[in-house]
Amino acid sequence: MVMAMLWTMVVSFILGYITRTHLQTLTFSPSTTPLSVVEGQTVILSVTADQSMSQFQWRHNVTLKKSDNDSRTQSSFQIANASKSDGGEYTCTGILLNGSSVSVKKTIDIHYISEAKITPSYRPYIVSIYQVNIQLVCDVDGNPTPSFKWTKGNSTSELSTSSNYKIPSVLKSTAGTYSCTAKNPAGSKNSKLEIIVQYSPIVEFLIDGGQNKAEGERVDFRCTVDSNPKADITIRSVENETFSYAIEDGSSLNATIEKVDCLDAGSYQCSANNSIGKVSTNIKNLFVRCKPRLDHRIYDSNKIFEQTLEIGEDMNITFNLIAYPKPEVRWIFRNAEGRYMQVSDVGYSNLNISAVSQLSTHRITLILTNVTNSDYGEYSALVTNAEGNTILTYKMMKKVTDDKYLIIILGVVFGAIFIILSIVIFVLIRKRGICLKDCRFGNYLKESEDHVKSPVYANKSFHEIKYEKNDFKEEFAETSIRSNYEETIPRNDEEHPYETPVSKIAENEYANWKAGSDNLNIHEDEYANISSKNKKVEGNDQQDPNKLIYENTEPVFKPKKHKGSFLYLNNGNNVESLTEKERKMSNIDDDCGV
Secondary structure, eight states, X not given: OHHHHHHHHHHHHHHHHHHHHHGGGOEEESOOSSEEEETTOOEEEXXXXXXXXXXXXXXXXXXXXXXXXXXXXXXXXXXXXXXXXXXXXXXXXXXXXXXXEEEEEEEEEEEEEOOOEEESOOSSEEEETTOEEEEEEEEOOEESOOEEEEEETTOOOOSBXXXXXXXXXXXXXXOEEEEEEEEETTEEEEEEEEEEEEEEEEEEEEETTOSEEETTOOEEEEEEEEEESOEEEEEEESSOTTOEEEEEEESEEEEEESSOOGGGOEEEEEEEEOTTXXXXXXXXXXXXXXXXXXXXXXXXXXXXXXEEEOTTOOEEEEEEEEEESOOEEEEEEEETTXXXXXXXXXXXXXXXXXXXXXXXXXXXXXXXXXXXXXGOEEEEEEEEETTEEEEEEEEEEEOOOHHHHHHHHHHXXXXXXXXXHHHHHHHHHHHHHHHHHHOSTTOOOOOOTTOOOOOOOTTTOOOOEEEEETTEEEEEOOOOOOTTOSOOOOOOGGGOTTSOOHHHHHHHHHHHXXXXXXXOOOOTTTEEEEEETTEEEXXXXXXXXXXXXXXXXXXXXXXXSOOSXXXXXXXXXXXXXXXXXXXXXXXXXXHTTO
């Protein structure tokens, strides 16, 4: 019994050994280990056994997979469109008819490469000039590990073979497109990055044909600006604010002077500014050749240079000129006798000659202190440069003293006064002669074909008689303007034989007046006394003490102090105010000179 059991065990061991030794012929196809598979490919794994199997089992790592096609001696497993996750260990197990099993393994390596990406991820990547340590990284996932190649633009030259590319300092030349190429058996991937370098403007400024021009030529200014971003550009004159040209967001600017003037000479600049915030300027000097001339901005075209000085005063001659190149100046003096001599301040303490120049403008000065009699005359400046010359003359004259001027002025004034007085006296004498001829007792008689003369006392009283003769009315008046006379004495008839006797006229006049004396109302403030020649006669009428008395003599009316109104008698009518009549008849008194 024991022997039978031992025998069975030995037989089973021998059979199992034989079976296991025979299954060593179970193989994978393809046989390569590890098996490399490119991502996206399809691969079929096949296992072949040299004896029949009851079944086959497939596992991916630890995950059980279903076989695609099995037979007693062969089994296969397909990996379609292989991906990164399909890589790993695959195991195929064959189960014998007696229940025993045998396994075989295969490792699959999936080759792949992902899309390349360059960081920083900004597109475009903007940097500033002179920025340091710019790091570019090419990010790629691949199996096996890819190789790298960095290039710029269209160049094939390698910048780097690492996944990173470092720019130590940014320059203008740094700008461009950078490419990263990653490569492995699964393929190659490429990524690009544009780098923009921003920098302040770099200005190039020039004058066509050079900076030295002749007056009247055309001048063209050209300004070119290299900047990123584009700049605002200005061309202007430093000295002349009216000359200015500008453009926004540009790269170039031109300006022109059609006919350049000597005063256009000076400094011109081109300035550019962009968002970087820095202003860049380039300056050029323009030189304009011209012959010397007076500065028309200061002097009129007809300016006369002269000065009057007294002996001992100081002379200052200054000329402002326009000229280029800088002129030479010679001073010439012409004295009162017409002799010419060159003026120099060498050896003279009271003479100073100077010149101040600024490109095209110049100021020349001659100062002579303590002028003497021999210094009067003409001072001329001969100004010369390569373009021509000009002569400027300054005349210094001797000044007449104030006393002499005063004597001359007073002589003229007194002479004029004498002439005017002579004319006035002549006119008055002539008018007085006419008045004496046609007046009685100093009164003027108005002339008329039908006038009647009547004696009046113009300097003592006012008396008007109205009467009609040949339908012609005329008024006579007399007024007192001299209150210090107590009496008036009529002229002797013999002195005027050609006139009606005074006594006769006075008698007729008094008779006419007497006839209406009852109705006469004479104001006592105006008439108070009655006089005849050298004797005063008081009124004898108690009711009317102012009534006139006739005692074989001419009536004379003597008024008291005149109060501003005039009285007249009109054949017995009442006394009336003659203020208006005075104005109407004022020419009578004026013509008689009273």
